[in-house]
Amino acid sequence: MITKKIVVACGTGGITSRNIGLKIKDYLAGKGIEASVETCKLVEVKEVAATQHPDLVCSASALPSLDCPTVRATAILTGVGADRVLEQIYDLLK
Template identity: 40%
Template sequence: MKKILVACGAGIATSTVVTNKVEELIKENNIQATVEQCKIAEVKSKQSDADLIVSTTILPTTYDIPAIVATAYITGIGMDKLDQKILDELTK
């Protein structure tokens, strides 16, 4: 079972949109994963239990696990490429 952290500045608005998109993506592709919404400031302390970070904001630091900036889900531009990038990380 994979674990995905979805983070934005406050852990409320844009991360909710991205969480819904990621949950839909993993369901459509039969990937066993859980999605946890959080603030970007919390990611560093939560990364040890996770497999992937999907962020709606610029990452303030580097992490021990792969991190993807998901602004395409907010803008609507390049969503297919973002979907594939997330799937590639989850199926490694």
């Protein structure tokens, strides 16, 4: 099985990005997709994306233009519309 690389960014690269990342990883595992999740600060996301070449970048905040798919993942934190966002992530990675 190929592991999909996901970067999740938030203001400090801490709890918010970790929570989003864990929920994404668990959801994808349930769909048969293995994922590795790296977290970073939002100000680092361009550099991390350029050097790590992730399959996807997610954030609860607006993301800059990157050379990979991006998803605004605020709904995963709030729970409102989380299923739709998780399905969008799955569709991008399958």
